[in-house]
Amino acid sequence: MAKSIMQDDRRCYFCGAVINLERHHVMAGVANRKLSEKFGLWVWLCQRCHTGTDGAQYDREKNHLLKMDAQIRFEGLHGHEMWMDVFRKNYLF
Secondary structure (H helix, E strand, O other): OOOOOOOOOOOOOOOOOOOOEEEEEOOOOHHHHHHHHHHOOEEEEEHHHHHOOOOOOOOHHHHHHHHHHHHHHHHHHHOHHHHHHHHOOOOOO
């Protein structure tokens, strides 16, 4: 698995907690999870921010914010055209 391009430290992406951390693949689904691993599109989330009632797994707004950040960081390294070739959806609009 590639190093995350979205985080430099091991803290919850949303609340900054340092315990009970879980790896969250930003792009969901079996095929996209593998692409998240390949391109480093994952973050650390505490259990509450990951799978809690308002966690990224269930909260559409948090999920969308993660996808927007992933796209921005990916495009900074690889460009918009490659993002669209790989993920086929623009989350910035």
